[in-house]
Amino acid sequence: MKRTTVWSRPSTRVAVVTLAIFFLGALFAPVVAPYNPTAQPDIVALKDLPPSVAHPFGTDPYSRDVLSRVVYGARLSMGIGFLATLISVTLGVAYGAMSGLAGGFVDAVMMRVLDAFMAIPRLLLLIALLAAWHSLPITTLILFLGFTGWFSLSRIVRGQVLALKESEFVMAARAIGANRGRIVVTHLLPNLYSVIVVAATLGFAHVIVLEAGLSYLGIGVPQPLASWGNIIQDGAENVSGLWWLSLFPGLALLAAVIALNTLGERIRETFQSTR
């Protein structure tokens, strides 16, 4: 029988290749980037240059090379996104699975607590945090994004666990003598992979956008460090004149998000087809 795999769709390959380029670029930023991203070689002569051979993405008002900043920006933007997603997925899966496995009263209480969390807008928390810091240190930013991003995933995981717990194959495993640990490891978790992987890719994309938004507002990654968000912000004041400044990091952001979303969708479809 012919099986649909993730690979059988060209869109998947495009997405994976795009993401691989970004990841490798971020990882080897010092090698890939032609200049030091924070260096201001000649703030008069080299500022605001449009794209050229020497500066393919142009330069900014401080004469910094935009390509180098975008490459290093990928490092920060994607790194923050990755770590924050790691935190939120771990928390979401753990909380959701615990709630679903416990069931009954414990589950009800855990879900009401979750409701309470979800009722607090992220922005409000952020304002509270900004009262403590002027601009967020990057670790705090990661923790903030991670700790506020797991609610909906834990909901989904809990729902899945509740359904799986009652499924006949789990009952069959219990009937054959499997203990709780075995049921969780061999019967529940493998069936949660699809949900987790999909949620992680989509969450990753979401966090990248969020970080860009925060940096754009000037409360994310502080200058002179480069993230896609604050590069876009650099150009925001003069979009018509310095279009290259916002366009390239914007495109990078767009490409990364589309690639992640596509990949998430494809993975979802593939898991569904093997049900």
Next chain:
Amino acid sequence: MSDNGALLSVKNLRKEFPIRKGLLSRQVGAVKAVNDVSFDIARGETLGVVGESGCGKTTAGRSILRLIEPTAGEILFEGKDVRALDTSGLRAVRRDMQIIFQDPVSSLNPRMTVGAIIREGLTIHKLAEGSAADARVSQLLDEVGLRPEHRTRYPHEFSGGQRQRIGIARALSVEPKFIVCDEPVSALDVSVQAQVINLLQDLQREHNLTYMFIAHDLSVVQHIADRVAVMYLGRIVELAPAEALYREPLMPYTQALLSAVPVANPAVKKQRIILQGDVPSPAKLPPGCVFHPRCHHPAKDVACTKIIPPLEAKAEGHFVACIKQPPTQVSWEQQQQAGGTKPPERYLPTAALR
């Protein structure tokens, strides 16, 4: 019903599901899914359990294996009190008591290979390891009519009948004595259904298995069962040797059930007892006899709404829960005290007969 020679003896089994409502899931009521059910199954016997959806037959089967925790009652398996077992004791007894499910799709873990599914029991109970386990898996696959090379495939690559065979192989892997067959052929096509029924019968003979065969299809149960229990709204309303039940169904519900089965013979234009309305909700059981709102027994009266009919012998080995079918322990005087106006009278309409 005595304990003599019974492999499994179930007494006054009850299972209630709480109905929860509100912010913190407080219990506001209960669904009496299994309501005071007692029966024995002898070694090597097949007890058929029939009834319509929601009658509690599946819950009863699962409660016996403690896949669902029963609310009350006694379950004796080879004299052991199953309800008193701790986790490890229960795990040990599950080698002897297995289950085959109805749905060939949801009863197999989609992320495990067929080999891994069948092997799981061997690993858990330390029955075989390594190449010995491989050999055993192949042997089991062969026994249920599949090929050894199927072990590396995933459940979704198989047809419904083949998946059901995988489920059977899984149950057999731990060499059980007793298997609850929970509607194992309901989801299958007629010709495949026949293959699986024959397989189950062959395995029963070869391994001296005891079956509790749950089904909604009366013709399948007649074919495979030695004795049949008919359930309605959580209770056993009739329990008799298969032959007697089909020849002389005494509970008015059984009569209606039998008359409703379509006959594959257009020459027979049979009469039919059409039951009025739907099965009441198990959360709001009718008082007295649970069947009285739909009953067509001519002697039905107020007493039926007051007295819970005991499951009592009407003939040798033929138990019926109806105070209007003589003989009955609930005397006519008692029935009159409860408001009864029509004395018990034997009722066996021709529509119920084949």
Next chain:
Amino acid sequence: MTEPLLSIQDLRTYFHTSAGVARSVDGVSFDVGAGEMLGIVGESGCGKSVTALSILRLIQPPGRIEPGSHIIFEGKDLATVSEEDIRGVRGNRISMIFQEPMSALNPVFNVGDQVAEVARIHEGLSKKAAFARAVETLALTGIPAPAERAKEYPHQLSGGMRQRVLIAMALMMKPALIIADEPTTALDVTIQAQILDLLRDLQSRFNTSVLMITHDLGVIAETTSRVIVMYAGEVVEESPVEGLFAAAHHPYTEGLMHAMPQIGHERDRLNVIPGTVPAPTDWPHGCRFRDRCPYSWELCGRDHPPLYQIGVGHVSRCHLAIEPERRNHPHPPLVVQQGVAVA
């Protein structure tokens, strides 16, 4: 013979998938007479449901009704009429009852509105008038207190009640033909009896034709007057119902009848049809039942059997029609001889 109400000629519905072309319905022809209750029986994958969906052109891509197929109904060929014309037929002149009454109803509307919707689409009735008619139609299907029930939502009704709602929906426009696709399969046997009674009663009262699609020979025997047996995308036998049950000709029909346990017939073992239905992407050459057949011989592997005339209105797609004495000498079918595992 009078003009049939529906005449299906050489219907072929193929699914063009990445795994190949699945010829789910492969050259099916039959007529449905006015006021007739015709049964189609067969197992999963035989093409009976795809046939039903094809009549109303409810086939979704990658499925397609192939050119050359004709579905003649009231002077029009439904296989080729415009999308607008077919919409005018659906739910109006031909309506359909599905197997799973829960998923066929929309959970967010009350059942009265859903039944009324049909009349609003096809007759442009006002909301109030359509609802009143819906209540009347619900009453026809034996729903107690239809005015109150009409205001309830699908989840508040039992399975049997939901099926009555679907039947009411199908009856709203007094259609010429009702296609009932496994209408009682999801129901309990006592409820099934109620629904079959209702369908029979409505059919005789309104002289509606009914195409009853089922896997259950008992349902066929009790409701229909003529039967079509389908196997592997084809009609393999067609007969008046009495003739079929008295003397099934095709080995598949015969096997199906013997595989079914029946109350009052004691048998130690059920007869089985060994093997499985072949894949629709890969129908065998010659007779499609050959590998599973206890009578097959070399002709069956060579020539695809036509529908042979067996009796009055009785045809069978089996070469035994020309060599009937072979029926006395059954042999183990090929699938068993070759040691292929049964499924």
